[in-house]
Amino acid sequence: MEFIFPDVGEGISEGKLVRWLVKEGDAIKADQEVAEVETDKAVVEIPAPVAGIVGKLIHQEGDIVEVGKTLMTIEQEVVSKPAAPAAAASPETSTGPPAQQAQSVPTQTSSSSSAASSSAPPAQVPVVASRHSDDILAVPRVRILARKQGIDLGAVQGTGVFGNIRLADLQGQAGSPALNAAGQPVAAASPAVAHVAVAPGERPLSGAPSSAQPLAASHPEVLASPSTRRLARELKVDIGMVKGTGEHGMVTKTDIRDAAKGGIASAVQPTVQATASADMSARSISAPVRSPSSADLYIPMSATRAAIARKMTESSHAAALVTHMDEADVTDLVALREKEKERLAQQGIKLTYLPFFVKAVVVALQQHPYFNAMLDEPNQRIVLHKQYHVGIAVDTEEGLIVPVVRNADRLSILEVAAAIQDLSGRARTHKLRLDEMQGSTFSISSIGSVGGTHFTPLTNYPEVSILGIGSIRDRPAVRDGAVVVRKMVPLSLTYDHRVLDGAQAARFMNTIVELMQDPGLLLMELT
Structure with missing residues (x-):
C-alpha cells in the first residue's frame, strides 16, 4: 500500500523530509514513527498507519514532500480467503494478479460477460452515497480534473490508501474520459449535464442554471483544505461561490473570511472583465518595482518565512x-x-x-x-x-x-x-x-x-x-x-x-x- 504524507496540522501543505527512521525491508508496527518531517512550524514524527514491511522509500532526506503525495510504500501480509462459489471468476474474466484484484473495486467486466449482463437492473451496480467534502481524500490534480469533467467526488469510491481517490478512479464517471498512464484524457467525452462556461479557476455565478449547487452543498469540486471548508460552514459561506486566490485556484481561509465580511458577492467575480481587472490590479501590486539585474541575489523563502508572511498579512488585513x-x-x-x-x-x-x-x-x-x-x-x-x-x-x-x-x-x-x-x-x-x-x-x-x-x-x-x-x-x-x-x-x-x-x-x-x-x-x- 502507498503511505500518503498526511495533513499534520492546520495550514500545513508540505514538509521537508529531515530523516528516515526506518529503512527498506524493516518490519514496522502500526503507529511506529517512520520519518521526521520539518514543517513551517516544527519538526514532527510521522507514524505508520498500519503494520507491515517497509517497501520503497519514495523520497530522499532533504526532499520537500507535499501533503497528499506518497511518502513510502508498506507491504502487508494478505491472508487469502477461498472465494464463494457463486462469485468465483473464470480464467477468461480474471484480470491482474490476485493482490491487485483484492484491492480493486470491480466496475466493469470483460466484453463477453458485459453483453450477457447488459440488461441487468441498475441495482446490481454498487451505489456510493455522496459524502461530505471533508471526508474526501484527493490530491489537487485529481480535484482539478474532476472539476473540469463535472464529476462529483463525493460519489466516487477511492481505491487508494485510506480511500484516497486516484486518477484511475475517475474513469467511468459521468463526463470523464478514459485516462492514459500519465493521467491525461485520451478522448473527449460529452458533458453529462449542461453547464455555464466560466473562466479558468472561476466558480459558477449565483444566477447560473441548475448546474450551480445550492448554498448548503459541500462542493467537492472546489479546491480547499478540510479546515477551510469547516470555516466556511461555521461562517455560513457558500464555498462554491468564493473565488480562490491560492495555487491552482485553491480557496484559502482568508478568502472565506473576506467573503463573510463583505458578503458572497464581494468574493465572486461577476464577469470575466472584472476578473481580468482584478487580476491586473493584483499583478500591479505584487510586481517588482524595478527590473531584475544580474547583480541581484534571489533567495527562496523558507517554509517558516512563508508562514510568517501569511500570518502577518492576515493580521494586518483582518484587524x-x-x-x-x-x-x-x-x-x-x-x-x-x-x-x-x-x-x-x-x-x-x-x-x-x-x-x-x-x-x-x-x-x-x-x-x-x-x-x-x-x-x-x-x-x-x-x-x-x-x-x-x-x-x-x-x-x-x-x-x-x-x-x-x-x-x-x-x-x-x-x-x-x-x-x-x-x-x-x-x-x-x-x-x-x-x-x-x-x-x-x-x-x-x-x-x-x-x-x-x-x-x-x-x-x-x-x-x-x-x-x-x-x-x-x-x-x-x-x-x-x-x-x-x-x-x-x-x-x-x-x-x-x-x-x-x-x-x-x-x-x-x-x-x-x-x-x-x-x-x-x-x-x-x-x-
Whole structure:
C-alpha cells in the first residue's frame, strides 16, 4: 500500500523530509514513527498507519514532500480467503494478479460477460452515497480534473490508501474520459449535464442554471483544505461561490473570511472583465518595482518565512490595529533580578525579565478581560477567554516562532522562567510539538536583548492585543524634582480597534507600568 504524507496540522501543505527512521525491508508496527518531517512550524514524527514491511522509500532526506503525495510504500501480509462459489471468476474474466484484484473495486467486466449482463437492473451496480467534502481524500490534480469533467467526488469510491481517490478512479464517471498512464484524457467525452462556461479557476455565478449547487452543498469540486471548508460552514459561506486566490485556484481561509465580511458577492467575480481587472490590479501590486539585474541575489523563502508572511498579512488585513506606547521605570526590578539570577543559575534556571512581564500581563488581563479575547465577527460578538495562554515570540535562525506558556496564571515566576527557557530552547532546535505553538490568547514580543525602543508589533490573529518590550536603558528621569538616572523600558501595546478603544489601552498599559515599577506589588498580586 502507498503511505500518503498526511495533513499534520492546520495550514500545513508540505514538509521537508529531515530523516528516515526506518529503512527498506524493516518490519514496522502500526503507529511506529517512520520519518521526521520539518514543517513551517516544527519538526514532527510521522507514524505508520498500519503494520507491515517497509517497501520503497519514495523520497530522499532533504526532499520537500507535499501533503497528499506518497511518502513510502508498506507491504502487508494478505491472508487469502477461498472465494464463494457463486462469485468465483473464470480464467477468461480474471484480470491482474490476485493482490491487485483484492484491492480493486470491480466496475466493469470483460466484453463477453458485459453483453450477457447488459440488461441487468441498475441495482446490481454498487451505489456510493455522496459524502461530505471533508471526508474526501484527493490530491489537487485529481480535484482539478474532476472539476473540469463535472464529476462529483463525493460519489466516487477511492481505491487508494485510506480511500484516497486516484486518477484511475475517475474513469467511468459521468463526463470523464478514459485516462492514459500519465493521467491525461485520451478522448473527449460529452458533458453529462449542461453547464455555464466560466473562466479558468472561476466558480459558477449565483444566477447560473441548475448546474450551480445550492448554498448548503459541500462542493467537492472546489479546491480547499478540510479546515477551510469547516470555516466556511461555521461562517455560513457558500464555498462554491468564493473565488480562490491560492495555487491552482485553491480557496484559502482568508478568502472565506473576506467573503463573510463583505458578503458572497464581494468574493465572486461577476464577469470575466472584472476578473481580468482584478487580476491586473493584483499583478500591479505584487510586481517588482524595478527590473531584475544580474547583480541581484534571489533567495527562496523558507517554509517558516512563508508562514510568517501569511500570518502577518492576515493580521494586518483582518484587524484594525493601533499601537499605544509608554515606558516604565524598572530600576527596582533590575536590582531584584541582579540579586537573584546567580543563585537561580546554580539551579539551572535562567532568570530574565520576561517572566516578570508574563506575570504582570496575566494580572492586567484579569483586570482588563477584553484584552484576553477574540472577535467572532460573523456572529457579532466578543469572546472573552477564561484561560491565560501567553505566546512568547522567539527569534530563531529560520524566523519568528511563537511557543505558548499555557495557564500562565497558575505558574509562579520561576515556573514561567523554566517554561520559557525550555520552549525557546526547543524552538531554536525545531523540537517543539505543533500543539505547543497553538492556542495562545495573548502574545509578547521582546526585542530587548537585540536593541531598540518603541515599535509596532502585529497581533497574532485572532488575538486582539500584543505587548512589545524594548531594551532597558539608563535614561534621565525626574524624581522628587530632581533629574536622576533610572532604568527605563519602552513598552508598545498593539490592539484591535474593532474590540478595544484607546482609553482601554491606556488603562491596561497603566496596570503593566505600575506592576513593573514595583516588583513588590507584583509579588503581592500573585499571592
